[in-house]
Amino acid sequence: MDKVDMTYSELxxxxxxxxxxxxxxxxxxxxALIKIGIxxxxxxxxxxxxxVAIALTNASFSNHWxxxxxxxxxxxLVIAGGCIxxxxxxxxxxxxxxxxxxxxxxxxxxxxxAVLVMGIVVSSLGLAVLMFxxxxxxxxxxxxxxxxxxxxxMWSKRRYTLNTAIGSLSGAMPPVIGWAAVDPSFxxxxxxxxxxxxxxxxxxxxxxxxxxxxxxxxxxVPMLPVVxxxxxxxxxxxxxxxCLLPLPLxxxxxxxxxFTIVATILNIAWLVIGFxxxxxxxxxxxxxxxxxxxxxxxxxxxxxxxIVTLPIFN
Numbered sequence: 001m002d003k004v005d006m007t008y009s010e011l012x013x014x015x016x017x018x019x020x021x022x023x024x025x026x027x028x029x030x031x032a033l034i035k036i037g038i039x040x041x042x043x044x045x046x047x048x049x050x051x052v053a054i055a056l057t058n059a060s061f062s063n064h065w066x067x068x069x070x071x072x073x074x075x076x077l078v079i080a081g082g083c084i085x086x087x088x089x090x091x092x093x094x095x096x097x098x099x100x101x102x103x104x105x106x107x108x109x110x111x112x113x114a115v116l117v118m119g120i121v122v123s124s125l126g127l128a129v130l131m132f133x134x135x136x137x138x139x140x141x142x143x144x145x146x147x148x149x150x151x152x153x154m155w156s157k158r159r160y161t162l163n164t165a166i167g168s169l170s171g172a173m174p175p176v177i178g179w180a181a182v183d184p185s186f187x188x189x190x191x192x193x194x195x196x197x198x199x200x201x202x203x204x205x206x207x208x209x210x211x212x213x214x215x216x217x218x219x220x221v222p223m224l225p226v227v228x229x230x231x232x233x234x235x236x237x238x239x240x241x242x243c244l245l246p247l248p249l250x251x252x253x254x255x256x257x258x259f260t261i262v263a264t265i266l267n268i269a270w271l272v273i274g275f276x277x278x279x280x281x282x283x284x285x286x287x288x289x290x291x292x293x294x295x296x297x298x299x300x301x302x303x304x305x306x307i308v309t310l311p312i313f314n
Contacts, residue, residue, distance in 0.1 A: 176193065
């Protein structure tokens with residue numbers, strides 16, 4: 001029997017597998033259950049929101065390091081809890097897609113009842129931890145969780161082509177959570193961070209949907225390329241990228257000229273790539289380019305927000 005095809009109880013009771021191997025397999029299955037990549041990427045934007053808030057509100061990190069740790073732990077738990085709930089709910093369609101058919105809910109490594117309990121407990125713990133930062137941070141985390149688990153996973157994912165935009169609410173919340181843990185009052189910077197993340201997700205995931213069109217079709221998920229075709233999907237990708245263009249200007253007074261210039265260059269470069277897609281028939285190659293650029297976009301943009309708030313830029 002292959003290790004990944006064992007249930008948790010079978011793994012524990014198998015005397016032919018060493019303890020070290022059991023731990024390795026268990027951790028691997030847990031990472032798949034909580035979608036560790038999603039947790040890590042969302043924590044990057046949450047940390048950015050927190051550190052930029054520290055810098056722009058003239059707060060001291062040394063006085064907030066405890067809050068920083070609570071924000072990271074609480075956010076990670078809420079995000080992980082939401083992902084666990086998503087895995088629990090999507091167990092019927094995940095076997096139909098290559099990138100999801102090995103998830104522990106599909107293979108049966110964890111029972112569905114155990115997954116449901118884990119999802120509720122982990123989510124609740126995360127919200128409780130965030131309550132020790134600020135009430136607003138916990139509220140924004142709950143809104144993000146609700147958006148992902150209920151509005152996206154349970155309601156819109158299998159019904160509407162707008163599921164991507166609806167799900168973007170949750171992915172846009174982490175920088176707001178990070179900021180609110182420091183300063184719960186309104187500020188334009190977390191608002192623009194939210195808008196950047198909200199808008200960014202649609203071209204990112206539509207490009208992925210183009211690449212995985214046949215799998216989404218087989219799973220019965222009405223992604224835009226499946227329902228409306230590649231042409232309108234490429235136009236929508238361009239519309240969303242174009243919506244990013246003015247956003248760096250709103251951060252010029254706070255994050256400065258360097259950030260605004262770099263962010264604008266990234267936006268223009270992405271839009272040029274998107275515009276090329278309107279005239280090419282190599283849809284898969286173009287979708288892959290859009291997808292890869294979207295990853296590099298965030299990898300550059302959010303760390304840059306932290307860098308430009310360092311004393312050397314002031």
